Amino acid sequence: MLKGIISISGHSELYKVISQGQRTMVVESLKDKKRQSVQPTQRLSALQDISMYTEDGDVKLATVLANVCKEAKGQPVLDAKKATPEELKALMDKVLPNWDKARIYTSDLKKLFSWYNQLQACGLVAEDMDKEEEEKKA
Numbered sequence: 308m309l310k311g312i313i314s315i316s317g318h319s320e321l322y323k324v325i326s327q328g329q330r331t332m333v334v335e336s337l338k339d340k341k342r343q344s345v346q347p348t349q350r351l352s353a354l355q356d357i358s359m360y361t362e363d364g365d366v367k368l369a370t371v372l373a374n375v376c377k378e379a380k381g382q383p384v385l386d387a388k389k390a391t392p393e394e395l396k397a398l399m400d401k402v403l404p405n406w407d408k409a410r411i412y413t414s415d416l417k418k419l420f421s422w423y424n425q426l427q428a429c430g431l432v433a434e435d436m437d438k439e440e441e442e443k444k445a
Contacts, residue, residue, distance in 0.1 A: 308431055309354040309369055312337070314422070316350035321425050337429050354422070359415075360407035368419075374402045375423045376434045383424045387417040395420065 311324045313334065322334035325342060332345045345351065358365035375384060378401050385394060395416040399406055426432040 308426075308433065309372075312354045312426070312431070314352045314354065314418075315345060316352075319421065321354070321422060337425055337431075359403065359419075360410040361403065362405045362407055366403065371403055371419065372423055372426065372432050373434055375420070376427070376432050378402050379423075379427075381427070381434070383427055384420050387420040387424070390417075390420070392416075 313322050313324060315322060315334075321337045322345075323337060325333040325335050327333075330347065332347070332351075333342055334345050335342045354368055357368040359368065359371050378384075378398070384398060387395065392413045395413060396408075398420070399411075399416055423432060
């Protein structure tokens with residue numbers, strides 16, 4: 308589900324990789340479907356490679372997003388831009404009770420819940436997506 312979805316540093320939206328060349332990459336916004344080229348000098352993060360810190364180690368983003376989906380019953384969660392830090396932390400406590408409060412900042416929580424809402428709006432998030440990611444690796 309997260310394969311081919313990237314985040315570009317400095318942009319709040321998520322993008323789907325359409326094609327890759329040696330010196331450029333064409334991406335499409337999940338929000339408005341506009342395409343643009345991205346240079347390799349820009350900082351890109353593939354969502355499938357992102358993990359979140361917990362007190363017991365790292366947890367893949369797919370697992371965290373699946374937990375958010377379960378908690379929200381497949382619906383959007385609170386607007387990360389308008390939510391208070393306390394609201395974000397309270398939701399994270401429900402989603403991932405053993406998250407590392409010292410290494411995950413409020414800005415990370417805003418990004419997580421914003422990404423979830425974008426993926427949910429496109430139908431790219433599901434309660435069992437963490438299992439699907441593991442099956443694809445096997």
